[in-house]
Amino acid sequence: MSQQQKQYDIHWLTGQFFDSSKESRYRDSIKARVRFESRLALPLVSVVVAMFGITDYNLLGLTREFYWLLTMRIAVVSSCLVLAFAIGRWGGYSRNAWLHSLPLWILATGIILIVPLRPESISTQITAVVVAIMAFYLLIPNLLTVAALASLYLTVGFLSAAAVYAGIPSENVLRVSLLLIMANIVGYCALLRIEFLQRKQFALLQDERDQNRDLLKEIKHRKSLEAQLRMVAERDALTGLDSRSHFMKRAEALLQRAQLEKTPFCLFMIDVDHFKRINDTWGHTRGDLILTKIAEVCEQSLRPTDVIGRFGGEEFVVGLPHTSPSEAQTIAERLKENVEALPLTAELSELCLSVTIGIAAAHGEEDDLDVLITRADNMLYEGKREGRNRVVMFGEGMDS
Ligand SMILES: Nc1nc2c(ncn2[C@@H]2O[C@H](COP(=O)(O)OP(=O)(O)OP(=O)(O)O)[C@@H](O)[C@H]2O)c(=O)[nH]1
Secondary structure (H helix, E strand, C coil): CCHHHHHCCECCCCCCECCHHHHHHHHHHHHHHHHHHHHHHHHHHHHHHHHHHHHHHHHHCCCHHHHHHHHHHHHHHHHHHHHHHHHHHHCCCCCCHHHHHHHHHHHHHHHHHHHHHCHHHHHHHHHHHHHHHHHHHHCCCCCHHHHHHHHHHHHHHHHHHHHHHHCCCHHHHHHHHHHHHHHHHHHHHHHHHHHHHHHHHHHHHHHHHHHHHHHHHHHHHHHHHHHHHHHHHHECCCCCCECHHHHHHHHHHHHHHHHHHCCCEEEEEEEECCHHHHHHHHHHHHHHHHHHHHHHHHHHHCCCCCEEEEEECCEEEEEEECCCHHHHHHHHHHHHHHHHCCCCCHHHCCCCCCEEEEEEECCCCCCCHHHHHHHHHHHHHHHHHCCCCCEEECCCCCCC
């Protein structure tokens, strides 16, 4: 077995895949072409068989042998045409491969039967048998094994009939045998090569498809990993709000746009009051729960166009595009009230939850996000100093 045949899993003698399911998939893949070629080849062969009826007439005239030959030719031609139709309709190349082999057996039998009826034209018939062997291998689509068996049947049958009915001498039988064996070997090798190359092409295509499928799977997997990573990078794990870095990116873009369009932009720094005490009294788990509740209140109290992030610990930050300082003040007051009114579970009923909010508004193109954050932060700590639970706006008696 050649290295290539081993590599592609193809039998060196039959030219078929060792793996039956692969072989069946291959035959399914070529069934349309095989049907088309059979429907073309069989009528062509029928015409050739019918045309030889003229030479029968020239040789035999209207004799009994001529009528026998005519009957036989009509039978062969009509069987081939019926089979061409049947193959066109039902000739699946995987399960109904036997249907494709029938024309070969019928043609071979017909050719053998000519010998006793026209023994005097044996030399022409030898040429016809060589042509028929080539046609069996290369013209009428069939599996290599089927083509080889039918050709062998034709060879042995013809030689036997020639020896018995045409009375050719034994040395001539040997010469004709060698000629027919040669025709068989050439046809066999040519079809084996074709079968191997076609299956190799199929195997390569399958490999390529498998690799593409694996690649697509890998890309999908990587995309989902990327999405997960992006989620981890962009979202705060506890509250689901924007992470600090993602908030900075989004707020930066909004601020630049506001500066370009000369529209107002404000920023809140929100800090939960006495959160350490809350943690110490009710535990970190409840502290976490309160942080998520406050995050929900922020989302509900603000517009979808506002960006909200967790800045760290119990501190939140909000960017408000298209918001004037007075609107920002109103929104912050409402947010503060909503936090105070947050419904809490029975065990937290004694908790007085409140936040302090520092506000900064962008004044000109020189104000970048860090400047706004620093200003809002200063306002926040101003609010803390003043007793917490309040909203402090930059500019209300402050210079920086
Ligand atoms: N449960 C919980 N606590 C946190 C988290 N992040 C930070 N903290 C706690 O938040 C508390 C913040 O305390 P401080 O910075 O002293 O501020 P505070 O107690 O809120 O006091 P003021 O801000 O001055 O009102 C610390 O005890 C932190 O451990 C968190 O993710 N979950």
